[in-house]
Amino acid sequence: MIPPKKINKWFKTTVSLALIGAMIFAQPQPVQAARSVGEIQKDQQNIDKELQGLDSELSSVISSIASLQAEIEQKQQEISDAEEALKEAQKAVDKQYADMKLRIQFMYENSDESVLSILLESGSIADFLNRLEYVNAVHSYDRELLDSYEAIKQEVEDMKIGLEAEKKELVASESQLENQKSELSALVSSKKLEKATIDKELKAAQEEARRQQAQVVVPGGGGNSGGGGGSTGTNQNLNPTPSTGVSGSAVVAFANQFVGNPYVWGGNSLTNGCDCSGFVNLVYANFGISVPRYSGAFASVGQEVSYNNMQAGDIIVYEPKAGVGHVAIYAGNGCIVEAQSSAAGITNNRAANCRSIRTIRRVL
Secondary structure, three states, X not given: OOOHHHHHHHHXXXXXXXXXXXXXXXXXXOOOOOOOHHXXXXXXXXXXXXXXXXXXXXXXXXXXXXXXXXXXXXXXXXXHHHHHHHHHHHHHHHHHHHHHHHHHHHHHOOHHHHHHHHHHHOOOHHHHHHHHHHHHHHHHHHHHHHHHHHHHHHHHHHHHHHHHHHHHHHHHHHHHHHHHHHXXXXXXXHHHHHHHHHHHHHHXXXXXXXXXXXXXXXXXXXXXXXXXXXXXXXXXXXXXXXXXXXXXXXXXXXXHOOOOOOEOOOOEEOOOEEOHHHHHHHHHHOOOOOOOXXXXXXXXXXXXXXXXXXXXXXXXXXXXXXXXXXXEEEEEOOEEEEEEEOOOEEEEEEEOOOOOEEEEEEOO
């Protein structure tokens, strides 16, 4: 029997080892960092472009298949017509051969007697030669006519063979295009599934960004000092009633028309180029709403809005970076539309909290 003291010591040692093991395995394992809204949106845009290209290519292939099918039907009709022509040509050859055979039998079955008969019936040597020449002429005519029909028949046969070869090539091309269509369709389906996954990831990232920003409390009414945006001041419930009949979604839709156009510092053209404040100024001017031309002046326009109450069409004023301010229009779904930079131009793919927010203003 094992002494009680040894059992107690063994039990304590075992428990200690178990606790140490549990502590080791309980240590947090490294996890992959969540991607930012901007990164996900970039992937989303790339997939959209790929899908557009694939859809265009697939439409082209389907159109080509339809054209080939029409050509194949046309070739089949031409082959059927050639077969009918070949039957008629064969009938003409057979008839001419039969007629020629009858005449040959009539004139040459007993050649010596026939020639002698012609000689005896002729009134003179000249008459005899004329009759003999006539017989030869008839034979030559029959031979030429038969040769002509045979040539026509051969020509039709050659044409049919050529049409069948062309049809075979068209059918082979159609088969290749059908394979290409299947591959493209499979690739489109795969990309759509990939896009659906990214859409879900983007939605989750945007909701998480809004949740985190809604929890931000900025002391003293100053700007948000973090890397992302938040509401200005400690009041998280600023949500003023719209003062115009202009829809925020209409403003965003108008602004999105100019995505891809250049950024030009001091520029005043939505088409040829403008800077951040010029972009916001020109977009709102389209709806008859007057706003400042310089980014710093936007901090006092309209009414203040809390970050968690942002709506499409609100203006986001950012904290200056290296002495340079920035403004953008909130586009919804956690994103902004803006004249971003000389390198990026006018974009709509950055998150609203891409830099520290000074204030959010509603002028609609």
